[in-house]
Amino acid sequence: MSKWIIQGLRTGVKSTGYPRRPEEAAGVTPGLPAAESRWPSPSGAEGAALTCPAGALEANGTSLAADPRRCVHCLRCTLGPNPVPWEGGYEWARRRGPGDAPLFGRGFHRSLHVRVVDAGACDACLSEIKQLNKPYYNMHRLGLFLTPTPRHADVLLVAGPVTQAMRMPLLKAYEAMPTPRRVMAVGTCALTGCLFGPSFASAGGVGAVLPVDLEVPGCPPPPLAILHGLLLLSGRTKASDGAREALKEAAP
């Protein structure tokens, strides 16, 4: 017991400094294609767009727009002779839906309970969510908690494209939550359905089933992106479009 304390004191705080300081460790993010890139010719841009299996790249004349909501980080677009520029960063969470009013009142700033629902995810997103509960990301220090029952939850965190089998349980969980309640979609599948799309077996994203309030792109999104989303929900941080630029050097 005493050894634990000494060991702990000697080790010091190893948790990430985020959100007070930007995280600078290597490999905390897989990165995303640059939102907008200029190409010498329209054919070059179209050629680059065709490399994407997920349909995240869209050529528009000489400019190439990247949709982070569809990207699966396959890096295929970076492999050709003309690679698409790629950016680092992790503050990817974005509000969804109308209005800019705070999603939760002040009482939720330091106490937000999250119920996670696996709506047909491949477990990659869930693996990243699990990281949040571990010492490095340590979500408890920010007043964020995972709860086993939707009865205590403020946030419904959904991963996966919402398969037919999980549609009803997801709706039941949402019904069981007290208001105010917010839905957070995590991962490309939950955002757009992506490769699974809307099909006989999948609803094609959480938005088709529930009103989504916040989206975190990525396949899977790094833990910091999910953390950013949760902080955004609780109202402790603002969505920063400049964050991408801030960490360009952390790109892979």
Add this chain to the structure above:
Amino acid sequence: MSLAAASFLLFILLAGTGALLSALLPERRVPAGLAWTAALASGALMAASGATLESGTGFAFPLLRLPVLGTLGFGMDRLSALFLLVTALVFLPASIYSAGYLARYEGRYSLRLYGVLYHLLLLTTALTLAGMDLVTFLFDWRLMSVFCMLLVGFENRKQENVSAGYLLLAMTEAGVLAATLGVLFIGGFGASGLDFAALRAAAPHLGQAAAWAVFLLTFFGFGVKAGLLPGSSWLPKAHPVAPAPVSALLSGCILNLGIYGMVRVNLDLLPVRYVGEGLVVLIVGSLTALIGILYATIDPDMKRMLAHSSIENMGLVTVGLGAGMVFLASHLPVLAALGFVVGFYHMVNHSLYKSLLFLGAGGVDLRTGTRDMNRMGGLLRVMPYTGLFFLAGALSIAALPPFNGFVSEWLTLQTLLQSAQFGATGVKVVFALCAAALALTAALAVTCFVKAFGMSFLGMARSRPAEQAKELPRSMLWPMGILAAACLILGLAATYVIPALDSVAAPLAHGSITEELVPPFFIVGPAGDARYGAGFVKDFHAIGAQVGRGLLPGRGLVVLHPGGEKNPVVFAMSTAYTAVVLVLLLAGLALVVRWATRRRTVRRGLVWDGGVRHLFPDMTYSATGFSNPVRVVFQAIFRPTTQEDTRESVHGHYRTALTRSQREPFAMDRLFLFPLTRLVRGAAGLTARPHHSGRVNLYTATVLVTLLVVLIVNWVRP
């Protein structure tokens, strides 16, 4: 002839008529006839015993006067009046209930037989308690045991029921044989006869060893009937298989007979003299309570659970009496009276709520066809009144105020805490350990009855019969309602019950506790009197102890034990005031919550079931699951045996079927009954083998030799 005596004769007449009528009436008229005659007989018995208890002047019908045996006959004093009153209180509702319950046996078993046996059981139970000499007492006891056994094995086409009846008979007979030996021991010390008065007169002549022998023989002998350790094995076998009204009677009246025998011999005829005797009673009582409640908590069979709980409650009664015996032997008569009053109080309470619970369990059994709580659930929706009355019983037995169980269990614990009065450390330690065991028992009792009510009446129906059950007919609900009301009244009117019980206990303890336990706040004015000084009275008047004065008769509504100068109040409580405050608080709280949330909108959704498509009843919490923590924690006591059955195929690589069942054999079977049976069998084999050769000549020779020996002995002795 006094009112009591006349009522008692009327009772004998009514019960006898009832037995005759049951034999003569056509089969389909028997249930109603039985309900009427037995209920009327119980009413007459209630009048007789109530009048005796109130006035204190008993009566006696000496029937025979024999040279050696003394005066034989019936009578009643306050002690037997108390037990008779309890008997009548339980028989009355059970008789009315019987009428509806017997419907399940129609056409399968003889209702006439049931009617005859039922009346004879009522008659012999009452006559056992009214026997004023050893011969009458034992004669009626034997008859009562036989009728008990026949009623337990009433469904005589089931092997289990018949063997349970035989076990009951065998064990209680063995017990009463030992007890008889003990009482005859007293008779051997120059008693002029075997009537109780003569035995009482002879008792002071006994020496130490003889007194101990009498005590051990009678305590453990009668203890078998009361379900005390180590002879409690018959209880969990006989109670569940008996018809529900008979189960109620077994728990409510027949177990009390064991206590009666113990009290009659060890407190009335030969009062305990040594602290050790009281400690034996105390320890046996505590262990019985603990073992009983442990097995009750884990048992999923509703009636077997109640049977185990009866063992526990008899243990609690014994603890009260044992504490009283220790106080008596330590020459603390007032505290001895406290112990006896507490013991009697708990006995009365147990009779009422346990018969209520057995009637409720019988009703559930009747409607669902099962006693397994794992297959019940959600019964409150289909049987609301049965559920309500069962809840009242469960609250009483779990010792929650303002019900009666609370008063007696609280007083039992307070009695044990009075051990500070002793000088000897050893006695104090025993009292402390027993109090700890009792506290654990009380906590487990709450768990047990949360399980019993929650798993059978709340939640989802776990079987089709439980889903489609119907409410019981009025004739079966009324008796339960009466008992539930009695439970509540005995809880609220504790200050009126204690003086009545004190009148029974005072002659046994040579001291009275009424003055010490129920201060006369209604009688003594604010100025106080010699015993209750003005300061004491003023303090309690300030917090409202005199509320109700002038409206209510009696001494007050507060149970309070005043101490010395340093601590004026040792313990105090009032169920009546608590109940009023409880109602006001709950109603007030409901109003406040209603007002505070008047603007709030409420969205009602389904129960959160983990998101499954359909919540099957098998997925919900079951009685076995609820009690599993207790099963695991006390594994050392339960020693569960597990049986696994696997069917394997393809050279043992695939398992196609697997069943696993875990059973907890009753500890007293394992530790006492089975070894004893083995021992007796072995001894019988050893002793009988030389004689039983199968040759007729040898048997004839044995008979002749025995005859010769008897003749010679009688010839030699003058």
